[in-house]
Amino acid sequence: MSYLRRPKKNRMEKMNRIKVIGGGLAGVEACYQLLKAGFHVDLYEMRPAKLTPAHATGGLAELVCSNSLKSEDPCTPQGLLKAEMRELDSLVLQAAELSKVPAGGALAVDRSLFSESVEKLLVAAGDLQIIREECVTIDNNTIVATGPLTSKGMEESIRAVTGAKYLHFYDAVAPIITAESVDMSKAYYCSRYGKGPADYLNCPMNAEEYKNFVKELVGAATVVLKSFEKGDVFEGCMPIEVMAARGEESLRFGPMRPVGLRSPDGQKAHAVVQLRKEDNYDSMLNLVGFQTNLTFPEQRRVFRMIPALANAEFVRYGVMHRNTYINSPSVLTSCLNIKSNPYVFFAGQLTGVEGYMESAMTGILAGIHMARLQKGKTPLPLPTTTMSGALCKYLSQATDNFAPMHVSFELVPPLQEQIRNKQARRQAYAERALQDINKYRKTIFAD
Numbered sequence: 077m078s079y080l081r082r083p084k085k086n087r088m089e090k091m092n093r094i095k096v097i098g099g100g101l102a103g104v105e106a107c108y109q110l111l112k113a114g115f116h117v118d119l120y121e122m123r124p125a126k127l128t129p130a131h132a133t134g135g136l137a138e139l140v141c142s143n144s145l146k147s148e149d150p151c152t153p154q155g156l157l158k159a160e161m162r163e164l165d166s167l168v169l170q171a172a173e174l175s176k177v178p179a180g181g182a183l184a185v186d187r188s189l190f191s192e193s194v195e196k197l198l199v200a201a202g203d204l205q206i207i208r209e210e211c212v213t214i215d216n217n218t219i220v221a222t223g224p225l226t227s228k229g230m231e232e233s234i235r236a237v238t239g240a241k242y243l244h245f246y247d248a249v250a251p252i253i254t255a256e257s258v259d260m261s262k263a264y265y266c267s268r269y270g271k272g273p274a275d276y277l278n279c280p281m282n283a284e285e286y287k288n289f290v291k292e293l294v295g296a297a298t299v300v301l302k303s304f305e306k307g308d309v310f311e312g313c314m315p316i317e318v319m320a321a322r323g324e325e326s327l328r329f330g331p332m333r334p335v336g337l338r339s340p341d342g343q344k345a346h347a348v349v350q351l352r353k354e355d356n357y358d359s360m361l362n363l364v365g366f367q368t369n370l371t372f373p374e375q376r377r378v379f380r381m382i383p384a385l386a387n388a389e390f391v392r393y394g395v396m397h398r399n400t401y402i403n404s405p406s407v408l409t410s411c412l413n414i415k416s417n418p419y420v421f422f423a424g425q426l427t428g429v430e431g432y433m434e435s436a437m438t439g440i441l442a443g444i445h446m447a448r449l450q451k452g453k454t455p456l457p458l459p460t461t462t463m464s465g466a467l468c469k470y471l472s473q474a475t476d477n478f479a480p481m482h483v484s485f486e487l488v489p490p491l492q493e494q495i496r497n498k499q500a501r502r503q504a505y506a507e508r509a510l511q512d513i514n515k516y517r518k519t520i521f522a523d
């Protein structure tokens with residue numbers, strides 16, 4: 077499907093060359109959109125001469141770990157994201173079609189064929205020059221998509237355009253659960269000693285519950301860190317299981333401190349887990365201080381031992397890993413260009429999204445928005461009713477505790493009518509999103 081008109085030749089000659097830095101999932105999508113819009117694109121990719129600690133080849137869009145691009149069902153966040161990306165003519169999803177392998181309801185690919193297909197489709201799309209070298213400068217008319225393992229040389233330039241304090245080098249995020257899955261008969265809102273607004277939801281535990289919880293937490297299985305993730309990157313931010321292993325009382329003097337948090341009927345708990353609101357729709361809650369390296373199944377098993385969280389539904393699991401990303405809410409607009417210079421865009425995991433498809437999606441959008449800007453038009457943010465638009469809104473507006481995020485139904489605004497059945501609700505979200513992205517596509521390419 078090609079919906080972008082190619083500019084007439086005399087207009088093309090006047091067009092700027094656009095620089096895209098990083099030939100990963102985001103970078104190739106950005107290039108593709110720009111090429112189709114008729115721009116000359118210089119794509120800088122430092123591999124194979126200089127590899128990251130996770131990449132092994134010189135191939136574009138190398139999948140560094142799993143070969144699964146996750147669900148195809150539009151009633152899941154990942155499936156809906158893909159349906160939206162197809163509306164916007166995703167290069168990565170075209171390449172996935174050409175290289176897919178059987179994987180039930182998921183989309184999985186043969187990784188080398190996938191990478192080859194990406195390169196073939198990209199080269200055929202227009203006036204592309206692939207420059208196989210590390211790029212360390214950010215000029216105007218540039219999309220930066222250097223990923224979670226951005227080269228050292230590029231870090232200085234990112235600092236210069238974003239501000240030094242806005243560049244992070246690792247994730248240390250606590251799990252997020254849905255608000256509706258908390259058992260409110262076992263939790264209560266209050267502030268410590270009644271000071272300030274009662275913003276935190278408190279989940280109390282008695283002595284026996286606490287003791288069992290600590291025992292299971294300390295013995296739980298953790299993720300094996302890759303060699304480049306070891307070292308002192310996590311200094312100053314201790315995983316909850318490491319803190320618990322220091323002694324049975326440690327958590328009661330740390331994130332589970334119960335003092336000043338009496339329940340509405342005046343009861344004093346032995347320990348308290350505090351949950352903080354994560355979004356404006358009050359649909360997601362963060363387990364405060366629970367950054368962890370536990371495996372995902374172990375997080376489900378152990379954190380559900382907290383009585384109010386027995387049925388907790390996880391929106392995002394806790395992780396602690398090496399990951400370069402910028403503090404997007406301080407730096408970016410919802411169209412992914414930087415507030416201080418609209419001609420510089422960021423895309424991919426560097427913006428604080430998590431996941432292959434999320435990274436690719438931000439590449440599509442950065443490409444579309446850059447093309448509009450170059451043609452003298454205003455970039456238009458996606459409707460927030462779409463998975464993609466909701467994630468971009470999160471990137472530009474999340475609060476103080478910004479942490480990388482993947483797609484989730486909890487990010488999109490609630491439906492106008494309340495639908496109790498979860499499957500029917502998701503279906504309604506998907507229909508609304510696909511209608512809205514279809515309208516968006518027509519608007520954006522009509523003018």
Ligand SMILES: Cc1cc2nc3c(=O)[nH]c(=O)nc-3n(C[C@H](O)[C@H](O)[C@H](O)COP(=O)(O)OP(=O)(O)OC[C@H]3O[C@@H](n4cnc5c(N)ncnc54)[C@H](O)[C@@H]3O)c2cc1C
Nearest residue numbers: 098100101102122141142211222223227424425431432435
């Ligand atoms: C070890 C690891 C495993 C992961 N596993 C998964 C997984 O299984 N599933 C999942 O959904 N997500 C996973 N992710 C997260 C994420 O989805 C991927 O990292 C994804 O590839 C991010 O896309 P990107 O385009 O932002 O970055 P990348 O795909 O990493 O692309 C960035 C590109 O920029 C290049 N580059 C860097 N600096 C420069 C420079 N200065 N000049 C020129 N080129 C440069 C790099 O060589 C790279 O090709 C993983 C991340 C890591 C680090």
